[in-house]
Amino acid sequence: MIDKISTDVLDMLSVVPDGASIAVGGFGLTGAPIMLCDALCDLGRTDLHIVANNAGIDPTGVGRLAQEGRIRKFTGSFPSNKSFFALFHDGHVELELVPQGTLAERMRAAGAGIPAFYTPTGAGTDLATGTYPARYDSEGNVIEWLAPKDVRVFNGRSCVLEHALHVDFALVKAHRADRLGNAAFRLGSRNFNPAAAMAAKVTFLEAQNIVEVGEIEPDSVHLPGIFVQHVIASTGGWVGNANAPGASW
Amino acid sequence: MSENETQIGWSRDDLAARAAQDVPDGSYVNLGIGIPMMIPARIPEGREVWFHTENGILGLGGVPEPDEVDLDVTNAGKEYAKVVVGASTFDSSLSFAIVRGGHLDIAVLGGMEATPSGDLANWTAPGRTPGVGGAMDLVSGAKQVWVVMDHSDRRGRSKLMRRCTLPLTGARCVTRVYTALGVFRPAGSHFECLELAPGVDAETVRELTDAEVTFVDVPAAESAS
Numbered sequence: 001m002i003d004k005i006s007t008d009v010l011d012m013l014s015v016v017p018d019g020a021s022i023a024v025g026g027f028g029l030t031g032a033p034i035m036l037c038d039a040l041c042d043l044g045r046t047d048l049h050i051v052a053n054n055a056g057i058d059p060t061g062v063g064r065l066a067q068e069g070r071i072r073k074f075t076g077s078f079p080s081n082k083s084f085f086a087l088f089h090d091g092h093v094e095l096e097l098v099p100q101g102t103l104a105e106r107m108r109a110a111g112a113g114i115p116a117f118y119t120p121t122g123a124g125t126d127l128a129t130g131t132y133p134a135r136y137d138s139e140g141n142v143i144e145w146l147a148p149k150d151v152r153v154f155n156g157r158s159c160v161l162e163h164a165l166h167v168d169f170a171l172v173k174a175h176r177a178d179r180l181g182n183a184a185f186r187l188g189s190r191n192f193n194p195a196a197a198m199a200a201k202v203t204f205l206e207a208q209n210i211v212e213v214g215e216i217e218p219d220s221v222h223l224p225g226i227f228v229q230h231v232i233a234s235t236g237g238w239v240g241n242a243n244a245p246g247a248s249w
Numbered sequence: 250m251s252e253n254e255t256q257i258g259w260s261r262d263d264l265a266a267r268a269a270q271d272v273p274d275g276s277y278v279n280l281g282i283g284i285p286m287m288i289p290a291r292i293p294e295g296r297e298v299w300f301h302t303e304n305g306i307l308g309l310g311g312v313p314e315p316d317e318v319d320l321d322v323t324n325a326g327k328e329y330a331k332v333v334v335g336a337s338t339f340d341s342s343l344s345f346a347i348v349r350g351g352h353l354d355i356a357v358l359g360g361m362e363a364t365p366s367g368d369l370a371n372w373t374a375p376g377r378t379p380g381v382g383g384a385m386d387l388v389s390g391a392k393q394v395w396v397v398m399d400h401s402d403r404r405g406r407s408k409l410m411r412r413c414t415l416p417l418t419g420a421r422c423v424t425r426v427y428t429a430l431g432v433f434r435p436a437g438s439h440f441e442c443l444e445l446a447p448g449v450d451a452e453t454v455r456e457l458t459d460a461e462v463t464f465v466d467v468p469a470a471e472s473a474s
Contacts, residue, residue: 190341192341
């Protein structure tokens with residue numbers, strides 16, 4: 001019988017080594033697997049390559065990983081939190097800045113067996129022409145630039161070649177999941193979670209509610225269990241966004 | 250906003266209202282952060298307009314009251330939002346298939362610099378934290394790209410430039426520019442002024458604009474409010 005449910009988050013994530021590449025779901029904190037990110041910090045994991053839309057919001061989620069200096073490289077579209085910005089410009093973190101839709105599609109492509117694709121997004125910009133910093137030294141000098149992207153014209157439009165973004169692990173969060181890993185999301189919390197799960201060799205899913213097999217109707221499964229290897233009940237509660245009115249922190 | 254702009258032309262709210270006037274009934278629209286977010290409240294009555302947000306909602310509503318906040322519903326600026334009846338939700342990959350696939354009628358974005366050739370710079374400037382978000386996807390995918398912004402930056406420098414000095418978001422993508430001074434169409438070598446804001450004359454626009462601007466049969470503006 002397949003039973004992907006774990007009860008001890010530290011034990012479950014202990015297989016993740018230092019230096020691993022990890023995709024993390026969420027848009028800001030909506031749909032972000034806060035409990036799993038906390039567990040990675042508690043396990044002391046470091047030197048990580050984190051792939052996520054945002055570099056988190058201090059000091060929560062990916063933001064905690066950044067603040068504690070556990071990230072070696074960040075791939076994402078919106079790493080605009082203060083601690084990350086400082087780490088990037090001091091030469092502590094490498095940044096691969098990717099347009100948001102390209103980020104989602106690169107992860108989806110990895111999971112879908114598509115090694116690369118052409119897109120007009122970003123053509124002719126610094127992100128495609130090798131003119132945006134990827135790494136600084138401790139003096140604030142650029143020592144590495146994003147690699148220039150191959151360009152090809154389709155139907156008269158310049159398009160850039162984007163490669164599938166494979167990762168070792170994914171940390172994702174769902175509203176409901178069963179022991180098979182079938183998962184359903186609520187409203188705006190789905191965001192990057194399915195693509196992150198698809199891109200990974202091993203996906204850990206934090207579920208707000210663990211439900212019996214069959215409780216999620218087949219038509220309502222947003223992420224089929226075949227993309228999920230481990231499921232754990234979330235103990236972190238539903239986390240809101242720091243910059244929302246009425247937020248408590 | 251420059252000193253000049255606090256004194257002449259449309260207020261930010263009027264500017265949002267002016268752009269809202271041009272959003273056709275039945276449109277699917279994505280809104281950037283800033284003045285564009287003020288557009289939904291100013292859509293003329295009787296028009297049905299659907300708002301898309303990058304994080305996976307088609308049918309984004311307004312700002313919730315404190316007791317209506319749902320932690321799973323935010324706009325692309327990560328502020329709490331509402332979903333309207335008839336909305337649909339999806340993952341980021343599908344959300345950007347909507348964007349990249351050319352299904353959105355209009356993307357209304359903020360801007361730092363726009364040029365007569367339709368180039369746009371709006372994602373980074375020296376000293377800013379890096380963050381591109383979905384801006385490059387939106388300008389490459391939406392059928393129309395409108396830029397709604399102040400006419401000049403904080404130092405009083407024109408944002409309608411002959412050439413962008415800041416890193417590009419996209420080349421030849423802008424189809425319309427709305428500023429406090431008027432409505433402009435990128436026409437290749439120059440901006441064509443389609444409308445002047447109340448109390449603004451062509452001479453003022455020329456003085457405050459780096460790029461060349463032409464004025465052909467520009468109608469007098471009606472009050473936007």
